[in-house]
Structures are given as structure tokens and as C-alpha cells.
Amino acid sequence: MTLKPLSSAVSSPLRVLRAVRTDEVVRAAPTLAKLGVRALWRAGELTARGAVRIGGIAVEGATKGRSVLAIVDDMSFEARRIVLDALGEAPTVRPGHAIEVRVVEEGNPDDSRTVAERVSDLLDLSNDVAVKARAHPAYLRVADEVAPDEARILRLVAEKGPQACVDVRTRRPFGVGSELVAARLSMIGRLAGCSDLDQVQAYLDNLERLGLISFSPEPLADTTAYQVLEVQPEVTEALAQARRGTTLRHSIELTAFGRNFCESAGLTEP
Secondary structure, eight states: OOOOOHHHHHSOTHHHHTTSOHHHHHHHHHHHHHHHHHHHHHHHHHHHHHHHHHHHHHHHHHHTTOOHHHHHHHHHHHHHHHHHHHHTOOOOOOTTSOGGGTSOOTTOTTOOOOHHHHHHHHHHHHTOTTOOOSSOTTHHHHHHTOOHHHHHHHHHHHHHOOEEEEEEEOOOGGGTTOOEEEEEEESHHHHHTOSOGGGHHHHHHHHHHTTSEEEESSOOSOTHHHHHHTTSHHHHHHHHHHSSOEEEEEEEEEOHHHHHHHHHTTSSOO
């Protein structure tokens, strides 16, 4: 594919104007003038830089084994960016690129858009069938707030499914006046291979805060996991403290947001 220099494309406007009616040329005159002045002013600089950038895209794509169509698409998008740069216009989002590249990161001092303007931009993107969001823009921020042991917990639940947990309460007739002795006891830290088992409750609280997991009131269908859990030292100690206490069976599972996060992070098959 041969790319013509930008300067040659804008230096011969007569070839374009021959195919346009006179009244259309008159209406387009201000835009053409804007195109000519801006583009010619920066043509020399952008042609050299653009050739390097486009060539780099081709080399990088080839070394990574990308398809020819994907490489051509990236080169075409970069060429369009060069033209828009010459006009002083904002670049567009490359089709198929993650939506988060369009959303300015939190705390970026160069972004002066209001909340309404940001949401308006997102709505515009949602109407663009060429833009496919590969990952939720919040995932990068969420990943920064997940501890290594918490990543192990996510991988366990993503691969093995919901995990058993129990609450230990004092036993009262019909449950009236029952008191909570210990909550959310589980073997999830051991099963996930966490390095700091004393922090498992804090890990679970943080994952719940991030919206990645939830504590379901529904027990697992397989009771084997509860039989193993209820003989663990932390559970038997809580039962002894409750003096003839009882366990309430629950489960720990990924939320829909958490499942999608794990899929995007490669922790489970989509």
C-alpha cells in the first residue's frame, strides 16, 4: 500500500473541485480555506512524522502476528489521525479499540469536560456500532485496589464456582433472640492459597466493596463442603463460645460485574 504525502493531497484541490457543482463549491469555500491553510501549514512536519508512525504500526503488527486486515485498519486510522491533527481537530476512537482509551483517566488535569459532557460522549460511543468495548473502564481502577491474595480468591471462585460459608449463632427457640457469634466463616483463604490467612475476612470485605463478590443467603446444593467447613477450628471454637450454638449455611459467589472482571482479567474462560 502506497501512502501519498499529505502535502500533495492538499496542494491539488482543483482535481477534487472538477467533480463538484459550482454552488456546492461556494458553500464549501470557508471549509476548503480552513483545510488549505491549516493543512499546508503543518503538512511538512506531519508527513515525516506520519510516515514513521504508520510504518511503525505495520512493523509492530507484523511482529505480533496480527492479521493483514487488522494492520491495514490500524494504518488507516493513523492516517486519518494525521489529517485531523493537521486540521486541529480531536482524534476519533479506533474501531474495535477499548472504550477506556476514549474516557480520560480520573485526575487528568488536561480534561476540562463536565460530567454532562463526559456522559454525552459515552452515549455517542454507545451509538457507534464500530466501537466495541472490550473491558469496562472501571476495571483498571478496580485492579489497582485488589491485593494479591484477593486475586487468588477471585481465581478460585471463577474456576471452582461459589464457595461455602457459615454464620455461627446462639441457639434459641424459633430463632427468637438468637445472637450472632461469628459471621462469614469459610475455607476460601486456604483453598485459594492465600499467604495471610488472618486477613481473609478483610479480603472478602474489600472484594464485596468493589462489587466483585456477594454473600448469598442461599446455601450450596452440595452439602459436602459444609461438612468439611463445620469441623474447622474457627467454626468449632465459635460453636463452643455460643454454648450449643448453630450454623447458618450461606455461599460466596461472583457478581455479574465480578464474572465479567474475571473474564477480562483472564481468570476464567468467557
